[in-house]
Amino acid sequence: MLLKGKNRRSSLLANTTRIKCASSYWLLLFVRAEVSDTVDMSRPMYCDRLDIPLPDKPYRDVLTDAEESLKQKEKGPWSQLSREEKIALYRLSFCQTYAEMKKPTGEWKTVIGGIFFFVGFTGLVVWWQRIYVYPPRPRTFDPEWQAMQLQRMLDMRVNPIQGFSAKWDYEKGQWK
Amino acid sequence: MFRVAVRLSVSGVRGLTRPQPRCQAVLASRCYSHGKQETDEEFDARWITYFNKPDIDAWELRKGMNTLIGYDLVPEPKILEAALRACRRLNDLASAIRILEAVKDKAGPHKDIYPYLIQELRPALQELGISTPEELGIDKV
Numbered sequence: 001m002l003l004k005g006k007n008r009r010s011s012l013l014a015n016t017t018r019i020k021c022a023s024s025y026w027l028l029l030f031v032r033a034e035v036s037d038t039v040d041m042s043r044p045m046y047c048d049r050l051d052i053p054l055p056d057k058p059y060r061d062v063l064t065d066a067e068e069s070l071k072q073k074e075k076g077p078w079s080q081l082s083r084e085e086k087i088a089l090y091r092l093s094f095c096q097t098y099a100e101m102k103k104p105t106g107e108w109k110t111v112i113g114g115i116f117f118f119v120g121f122t123g124l125v126v127w128w129q130r131i132y133v134y135p136p137r138p139r140t141f142d143p144e145w146q147a148m149q150l151q152r153m154l155d156m157r158v159n160p161i162q163g164f165s166a167k168w169d170y171e172k173g174q175w176k
Numbered sequence: 177m178f179r180v181a182v183r184l185s186v187s188g189v190r191g192l193t194r195p196q197p198r199c200q201a202v203l204a205s206r207c208y209s210h211g212k213q214e215t216d217e218e219f220d221a222r223w224i225t226y227f228n229k230p231d232i233d234a235w236e237l238r239k240g241m242n243t244l245i246g247y248d249l250v251p252e253p254k255i256l257e258a259a260l261r262a263c264r265r266l267n268d269l270a271s272a273i274r275i276l277e278a279v280k281d282k283a284g285p286h287k288d289i290y291p292y293l294i295q296e297l298r299p300a301l302q303e304l305g306i307s308t309p310e311e312l313g314i315d316k317v
Binding site: 050080 | 317
């Protein structure tokens with residue numbers, strides 16, 4: 001009896017493990033279809049940073065023949081390089097210039113626009129709520145009711161010393 | 177082996193290049209509590225020696241420049257000249273131009289520092305044939 005039970009438990013466990021393995025396999029397949037190109041982060045990487053002027057590796061590693069010959073020319077006097085060649089050498093080693101790195105992105109427009117959009121959407125939601133969710137307006141807000149309420153408060157002498165009724169002139173029947 | 181000690185500078189005025197001579201009184205106000213305090217001249221000399229190493233390699237140049245740019249100061253023209261000469265020994269024009277861009281950025285809102293640096297570096301720039309970013313037109317987007 002005990003053995004049967006133990007066997008049943010272990011076979012149940014095996015089934016669940018098998019199901020888990022199978023589902024994670026399918027999950028991995030699904031995820032693999034979405035994964036982007038991996039970059040080997042154990043090797044030196046290029047970065048454009050204002051505070052790291054000379055990154056760990058040049059931007060362009062694999063050079064065409066023309067670029068190789070330009071690199072050879074770089075070993076000679078630099079005054080013999082033309083303006084375009086100097087710019088080309090710069091672009092081989094670096095992706096963005098400092099000016100390009102510091103260029104304003106205009107991200108603030110997206111932020112402000114997003115704020116306005118969501119505030120506007122919230123406004124629409126509130127408006128819909130006013131129409132479809134709020135209960136009917138209480139009758140205590142009607143002007144006639146408010147007048148009667150005010151008269152009752154004066155009759156009761158609410159806060160007669162320094163507050164409400166103190167400001168009402170009972171002889172003349174008007175506010176002081 | 178030459179060891180480069182990485183120091184964090186506390187006072188912001190240190191090594192700031194200006195046409196007038198630096199006031200020694202600034203050093204007295206530094207916030208170190210103990211230990212020998214390195215003068216500006218010693219700091220400059222140390223870095224010039226670093227970049228003047230005849231067989232400096234590309235890694236040391238990169239490490240030195242990245243460290244120097246990490247400090248809260250604009251390097252003296254003497255240090256930059258040594259760095260540019262190191263670029264020449266390494267046949268690396270792109271790094272030389274990058275160094276000039278970096279120090280211009282380091283000056284931040286003080287727009288008069290970079291023209292002073294270029295003015296001081298002009299002989300070396302001409303000798304080595306290095307064009308400034310402005311001459312190449314890469315200082316604008």
